Amino acid sequence: MKLSVIGAGYVGLVTAACLADVGHQVCVIDIDKTKVQALQQGRIPIFEPGLAPIVQRNIEKNRLHFTCDMMAAISFASTLFIAVGTPPEEDGSADLQHVLAVANAIATHMDSHKIVVTKSTVPVGTADQVRSVFREKLLERKVAFSVDVVANPEFLKEGAAVADFMRPDRIIVGTDSEACRSLMREIYAPFNRQHDRMMFMDTRSAELTKYAANAMLATKISFMNEMANLAEQLGADIEQVRQGIGADPRIGYHFIYPGCGFGGSCFPKDLNALVNIANKVGYRTDILQSVIHVNQRQKLRLFDKIQAYFSNNLEGKTFAVWGLSFKPKTDDMREAPSISLMSAIWASGGRVQAYDPEAMGAARDLFGHRNDFSLVGSPEEALQGADALVVCTEWHVFRAPDFELIEKQLSYPVIFDGRNLYDPDRVKYYGLQYYGIGRGN
């Protein structure tokens, strides 16, 4: 089938590449010329494991095309996926101007029936707004083409986006049209082989499903972080509690890892957007606001421990920071707990010496100008001349460190472990002090 994808950002690119890989003809349009030129040569602008080879082989097979020409993308296919950004406005609501501008451009130039599929995470009611853009524009143009608007949110995790797309848990499709239902079935048939993963519903429910999924996951994390903080006060070990509660299948083991807070481009943004959506209809979201609040506090939890350990005197101290990205397998530092931690250290007169396997570029862009920040080439190098070690991201390379070396290198033999990577007894055996999240101390 011929498909167009509008927006070559994270969602658009993964969607387009995976759709092409199962045999569809896909045209991707983006207004950023440099990005399009790089993509035409198979160079991808984001770090996502497994994505580059898919893009390259589908360009070679002539199934994946990149262009800056909106008209070409509109006439290329009758099904158009909108995957442009919905950045947060100052009040936290999602800015729909790009989505609506794309709808307007399609409505202005289309010369046949179109099916417009919204892939971006959009406020509940957006499909209805997009429908009215088409209604008005087509009326103004006095043409009789019809348009179907389908809500089809993505559930991709950074670092696992290709696998998530290729083997989805569910494919949510919001539509009231039987024809769109069978069209979407056909598009997604290659991803829907063993079990039926397709779920059809109305567009508003589909749009809310996306927000509700992220809000539920974020709630699990903030809940566990609250339990972890409580465990500290009570002298309990949250890691044992985690295993104890996870064994109940109604709770489950997923997404109950306490830590130094959640970050990334989705959870914080989507939670704020959902609070805003609720405000607009006059509903007060007590749980969501608490989830946000607990997370903001949690991002400073390691810093509080550091302050207490050094009796509020960080002046001139150097901290080795392991891990800067908001989670492993990504170079993304958006809303990362490492940013809150380092900013607090800097505000107290401390220095940071950091290492991350993938996020060094992002860190350089954000903080490269600071003279109290340096990036080094390995975890061991970060320890040289450092006073203490702080772990912010659970990259594999940090999981089995040389504790003897750590003990030798640090002026204060102490590890602040924001991801509970280490066994406290083992760490203490090497003469190091250990502060995790929710581990009795």
Ligand code: UDX
């Ligand atoms: C998330 C959703 O998982 C995905 O379905 C949606 O489409 C986009 O948002 P992503 O932002 O890539 O994906 O990250 P995810 O793997 O979900 O992790 C989010 C944050 O939660 C990370 O900062 C991670 O460290 C934290 N986290 C996760 C915890 O602190 N504890 C956990 O148990 C799980």
